[in-house]
Amino acid sequence: MKIEEVKSTTKTQRIAAHTHVKGLGLNENGTAIPIAAGLVGQEAGREAAGVIVELIKAKKMAGRAVLLAGPPGTGKTALALAIAQDLGNKVPFCPMVGSEVYSSEIKKTEVLMENFRRAIGLRIKEIKEVYEGEVTEMTPVETENPFGGYGKTVSHVIIGLKTIKGTKQLKLDPSIYESLQKEKVQIGDVIYIEANTGAVKRQGRSDTFATEYDLEAEQYVPLPKGEVHKKKEIVQDVTLHDLDVANARPQGGQDIMSMMGQLIKPKKTEITDKLRKEINKVVNKYIDQGIAELVPGVLFIDEVHMLDIECFTYLHRALESSLAPIVIFATNRGRCTIKGTEDIQSPHGMPLDLLDRIMIIRTLPYRIEDMIQIIKIRAHTEGIPIEDDCLQLLAEIGDKTTLRYAVQLLTPSSILARINGKDKINKEEIEECNDLFFDAKSSAKLLQEEEDKYLK
C-alpha cells in the first residue's frame, strides 16, 4: 500500500450563505456569548453543539449520531458548519445533502460509504529522510529543448536551504521544480523535500520575515534546527477515502486499446469493497503498531429526510462498525412518511430504531432582535450598505416567512438600489423585492387559492 503520495480529496464546500460563521462563539465554560464568531442567539443549541465538539475532541463520540431539528431558517446548517470550524482542520468534516445519494450511475449505499470514509481520518507518523530549511536561492537552469523546436526546457534546479546550523545547495530534478511551483514556494519560505519521493512541502514563511507587511493569513515558522539533511518525523493527515482513491487501480489492462481509452476518457478508477477491506486491514495493522492513529471526524448529512429506508438501514449498520465517524443529521421535517416505505409515519421521517440512538438538538425560531443582528452581519459580509430601519423591516419579513428568505432579499435589493441611483438600500427597494418574489409559504397559499388555474 502506498502512503506517501496520497492527495487530499476534501470536497469543496458550498457554504456561500454561511461565510460569516467562524465558530460556535462559546466562552471557556461552554456558555454561548450572545453575539460571537458570526453567530447570534440560539444559545441552547450552540451550547449543546459545544458539548458535542468536546466529546468529539475527547474521542468519545465515534459511531454516535446527532440530529439538528428545527423549522427552516433556524440555523441548522450554520450550526453544523460552526461545529466544523471549532473542531479545526485536523478533524475531517464531510458535508453532504441527503439528495446526493440519488444518481443513475452510482448506488445509494456507495455514495454513503464514500462520504463515510471521507469523514474518517488517519494520522500517520513516519520517520523520513528529508532536506529541510529556509529557501535562500531557487534558480531553474534552462537548456535548449533536446527535441528541437523553439522552447527551452528546465534541465535542473539549484536550490539553497538554510538552517540554524548550516546551509546546503542542492541540484534537483525538474519534476521537483514543478512541485515547488505547485506549493508556491518563494525565497524565504521554510520547506522540506522528501529524499525518497521528491515530494515538497511548504511549512510556512520563515519568521525572520515576520515584520514584513504581509497578508494576515500567512503562517510564520522558525528557522529549522539541525542539519539541512536529516531524519524527521513527518505527520500526515489523510482520510480513508484518500487512501481508497490513491490505491484504486485504473481500470483495464496495459494493452494499446485500453491506453487509447485512457487518453480519450478521463482516467477511471474503481474503488471496490475488496479494496476497502484490504485498506482497512492495513490501517488496523498500522494502528496496532502505533504508526497511525484513528481520527474519527464528522459526516454531516443535511436534509436527512431526503434519504430513504434503504439508506437508513445501511447507515444504522455502518454506525456499528469499528471505523465509524460521528454523524450529524439535520432536518426541518416534523412527522412524515419515511421515504421508500408505503406509509410508515415517523418523527423527522427517520426510522424509530435509528432515532433511538441519536441525540437531538433543537433549533428554535429567532426573535426579531436576533434576526436584525443576523441580517446586519450578512449585509456586512456581503458588503451591502443598508439603512438601519431596513434591518427592522427585513427582520419583520423574516418573522412572517423565514430568516433565509429575508437574507436572500439583500442582494436583489442592493441591485435595485443601484439602479435607482442610491448607495444604500432603502425601504422601497425591500418592499419592491418582497412584492416581486414569493417566499415558500405565500407561494403555497397562492397555489391553493388558484388551484383550478394550474395544470395537474
Ligand SMILES: Nc1ncnc2c1ncn2[C@@H]1O[C@H](COP(=O)(O)OP(=O)(O)O)[C@@H](O)[C@H]1O
Ligand atoms: N444564529 C445565527 N447566527 C448568524 N447567522 C445565522 C444564524 N442562524 C442562521 N444564520 C444564517 O441565516 C441563514 C439561514 O440559516 P440556515 O442555517 O440555512 O437555516 P436552516 O439550515 O435551519 O434552514 C444562513 O445564511 C445562516 O448562515
Ligand SMILES: [Mg+2]
Ligand atoms: Mg439547512
